[in-house]
Amino acid sequence: MTGRAGAAAPARNGCPPAALQRCPSLSQDHDLACKVMLLGDSGVGKTCFLIQFKDGAFLSGTFIATVGIDFRNKVVTVDGVNVKLQIWDTAGQERFRSVTHAYYRDAQALLLFYDITSKVSFDNIRAWLSEIHEYAQKDVVIMLLGNKADVSSERVIRTEDGESLAREYGVPFMETSAKTGMNVELAFLAIAKELKQRAVRQPDEPRFQIHDYIESQKKRSSCCSFIAEALSAH
Numbered sequence: 001m002t003g004r005a006g007a008a009a010p011a012r013n014g015c016p017p018a019a020l021q022r023c024p025s026l027s028q029d030h031d032l033a034c035k036v037m038l039l040g041d042s043g044v045g046k047t048c049f050l051i052q053f054k055d056g057a058f059l060s061g062t063f064i065a066t067v068g069i070d071f072r073n074k075v076v077t078v079d080g081v082n083v084k085l086q087i088w089d090t091a092g093q094e095r096f097r098s099v100t101h102a103y104y105r106d107a108q109a110l111l112l113f114y115d116i117t118s119k120v121s122f123d124n125i126r127a128w129l130s131e132i133h134e135y136a137q138k139d140v141v142i143m144l145l146g147n148k149a150d151v152s153s154e155r156v157i158r159t160e161d162g163e164s165l166a167r168e169y170g171v172p173f174m175e176t177s178a179k180t181g182m183n184v185e186l187a188f189l190a191i192a193k194e195l196k197q198r199a200v201r202q203p204d205e206p207r208f209q210i211h212d213y214i215e216s217q218k219k220r221s222s223c224c225s226f227i228a229e230a231l232s233a234h
């Protein structure tokens with residue numbers, strides 16, 4: 001199921017052939033392929049986040065928990081390089097934990113979610129980070145995401161608490177909404193940019209700073225929830 005892409009393709013989009021030779025994989029529709037895993041407690045919104053990114057839609061209504069693990073591909077273009085993100089959506093339920101552990105080792109990036117309306121999901125982030133340190137590669141890119149930022153009336157985790165936890169672990173952070181789409185694309189684009197730079201960085205190119213990029217691009221939940229509330233009122 002891990003399906004790495006195969007044959008080498010000619011360099012495109014101004015990315016020099018020598019640099020692309022170092023990419024983890026090459027094929028017709030993309031220059032570089034990367035594995036990204038979505039982690040976090042059951043119900044935090046991982047599947048909805050993925051569907052929002054892939055199809056631009058929100059799955060509302062009955063919550064159907066993921067069983068085991070599933071994946072979707074999406075190609076994004078960053079700085080002229082086509083990056084295929086193979087995104088693994090894991091089941092948050094404890095009983096599937098041993099299944100998902102097996103997939104950590106191959107992942108180049110991990111999006112770790114909590115739900116801003118659930119204290120338990122936030123408190124469990126430390127346990128998730130311990131698992132990550134146990135099973136994932138040492139240089140894996142980790143991003144902390146506080147999802148459901150559109151539901152401001154039920155918020156129990158302040159933005160500052162998310163920021164401070166992320167600072168403690170040295171990982172980038174933002175609040176997101178799989179419902180409104182707030183910061184969904186940004187999360188994946190930031191990952192794609194970081195992984196692309198690791199694979200094809202030119203000697204004279206400045207190093208990509210994922211923290212700075214996110215800080216400069218992210219939308220604040222207060223502004224977004226204001227807009228979402230205004231829209232839902234009509």
Ligand SMILES: Nc1nc2c(ncn2[C@@H]2O[C@H](COP(=O)(O)OP(=O)(O)OP(=O)(O)O)[C@@H](O)[C@H]2O)c(=O)[nH]1
Nearest residue numbers: 042043044045046047048065066092148177178179
């Ligand atoms: N308001 C709001 N609801 C959301 C958001 N994201 C997900 N939900 C809802 O939260 C519930 C759980 O979402 P899922 O995406 O299935 O959660 P999950 O993390 O994939 O859960 P598991 O598959 O069990 O690990 C669903 O009822 C969604 O409609 C969001 O950003 N805002």
